[in-house]
Amino acid sequence: MGFRFPGIAxxxxxxxxxxxxxxxxxQKKRFVIPISFLNHPLFLDLLSQAEEESGYNHPMGGITIPCSEDTFLDLTSRLSV
Known part of the structure; x- marks a missing residue:
């Protein structure tokens, strides 16, 4: 059974x-999220932590966020409301 969060794909x-x-x-999973998340302080904090831990480089050209998938989905579901 899957869950769908508005704004995340x-x-x-x-x-x-x-x-x-x-x-x-x-194990990394790819998510496509709205650019509008870049204006939210909670998401900016997550990006800051990611930059400190691993930088922004990823071989596929995206940003790597080294947190659990559950943590990411929890945060982005709060931003989508």
Whole structure:
């Protein structure tokens, strides 16, 4: 059974107004999220922590966020409301 959160997608393409992030501590999953998340302080804090831990480089061209998928989905579900 899957859950759908508005504004978050797991796709292979990146539509206009969205960007890709790779989430996970060891196994990375790709999520496509709205650019509007970049204006939210909670998401900016998460990006700051990611930059401190691993920088923003990813071989596939997206931002890597080294947190659990559950943590990421919890945070982004709060931003989507």
């Amino acid at each position: 797991k796709t292979t393409s990146t539509p206009k107004g969205f960007f890709a992030v790779y989430v996970g501590e060891s």
